[in-house]
Amino acid sequence: MxxxxxxxxxxxxxxxxxxSEEGFVDCTFRIAEISSDPEYHRLRLVSSHExxxxxxxxxVRRGIRGGFDPAMDLIPEHVYRPAVEFHRSGPxxxxxxxxxxxxxxxxxxxxxxxxxxxxxxxxxxxDDVDMESQPIKIKLxxxxxxxxxxxxEYFESFFNLDLVSGFVFWxxxxxxxxxxxxxxxxxxxxxxxxxx
Numbered sequence: 001m002x003x004x005x006x007x008x009x010x011x012x013x014x015x016x017x018x019x020s021e022e023g024f025v026d027c028t029f030r031i032a033e034i035s036s037d038p039e040y041h042r043l044r045l046v047s048s049h050e051x052x053x054x055x056x057x058x059x060v061r062r063g064i065r066g067g068f069d070p071a072m073d074l075i076p077e078h079v080y081r082p083a084v085e086f087h088r089s090g091p092x093x094x095x096x097x098x099x100x101x102x103x104x105x106x107x108x109x110x111x112x113x114x115x116x117x118x119x120x121x122x123x124x125x126x127d128d129v130d131m132e133s134q135p136i137k138i139k140l141x142x143x144x145x146x147x148x149x150x151x152x153e154y155f156e157s158f159f160n161l162d163l164v165s166g167f168v169f170w171x172x173x174x175x176x177x178x179x180x181x182x183x184x185x186x187x188x189x190x191x192x193x194x195x196x
Contacts, residue, residue, distance in 0.1 A: 006167065013048040014167070016096075017103055025103045026171040029055060031163070038062070041131075044089060045168055047096075049103075054096035056113065057087040058168070060161060064136065066125035074122070083121025083138055084159055086185070088113040097185050104178045111186045120144050121159070135162040139173075142184050155180040 006028060007015045014028040029045035032055070036042070039062055046055040060083070067078045088094075093113040101108040119140040123129055129136045137160045143153045155177035160169040172178075 009048040009051070011048070011053075013046050013053060016047040016049040016054055016099060019169070020103070023175060024172045025100070026169060027100075029168045029170065031166045031168060034163070036062070041163070043168070046092070049095070049099040052095050052099075053092045054099050055089060055092040056096055057089040058159075059085040059087065060131070060159075061121075062131070064121065064123045064131065064138065065128050067122035067139075068124075068126045070126060072126065079120060079122055081120045082118035084140055085116055085118045087116045097182065100185070101182050104175075104182065106178075106182075108182075111182075113185055114187055117142065117184055119159075124158075131161060132163060134164070135160065142181065153180050153183065155184060157181065 004019065007018050008030075009015065012030070014030050016027050017025055018028055019026045027047065029047045031043050032046045033044040034041060041060045041062060043058045043060065044055065045058055046053060048054065061080055064080055064083060065075075065078045067075055069075055094111060097111040097113045098108060101111060119142050121138045121140050124137040124139055137158060140157050140159050142155045142157070156173040157177070158171040158173060160171065162168070
C-alpha cells in the first residue's frame with residue numbers, strides 16, 4: 001500500500017499517524033492477530049501513539065468484489081452492508097478514540113470506544129480483487145442508513161488492507177467527517193467536545 005518505510009516503536013508497533021500530511025490524519029496499524037472462517041477475517045490491529053498502545057479489532061467480509069465496472073460505474077450488488085465492523089478490543093481502543101480526537105485538534109477527556117460499529121463498504125477497484133493475495137482499498141461509509149441516523153452523523157473513510165504485508169491503513173476522507181466519526185466511535189452517553 002505504501003512505498004515508504006513504516007516506522008515502529010521499540011515493541012514493533014507502527015506509529016499511528018506517521019503518514020498524516022496536508023491536513024489529513026491517516027492511521028497505520030499492524031495486524032497483530034488474525035483468524036479466519038469462510039465468511040470473515042477477524043483482525044486485531046495495534047499501533048502506538050505517544051508511547052501508548054492504541055488499537056481495535058476489525059471484522060472484514062471475505063470475497064469483496066471490485067465496486068466499479070470498466071466504465072467506472074458503480075456495481076450496486078458490489079456494495080457490502082456491512083463490509084467492515086470495528087470492535088472495541090479493550091483499553092487500547094479507548095486510547096485510540098482519545099488519540100484521534102487529539103489528532104483532530106479537539107483533545108478530549110478520556111473517551112470510551114463503542115462496543116462495535118459497522119460500515120458499508122465499496123472496494124475501489126474495477127476488477128475483482130483477492131484480498132488474501134493483494135492489497136484492497138475499501139471506501140467505508142459510517143452511519144449511512146437514513147432511517148437510523150441523522151445526516152450529520154454520517155461519515156466516510158478509507159480502509160486499506162494488506163494482509164500479505166500485515167498492515168492496515170485507515171485513512172481520512174475529509175476533515176468535515178471528524179466530528180461525526182468521533183461521535184460514532186465513542187459511547188453516546190459520555191459527552192465529548194464534539195457534541196453540540
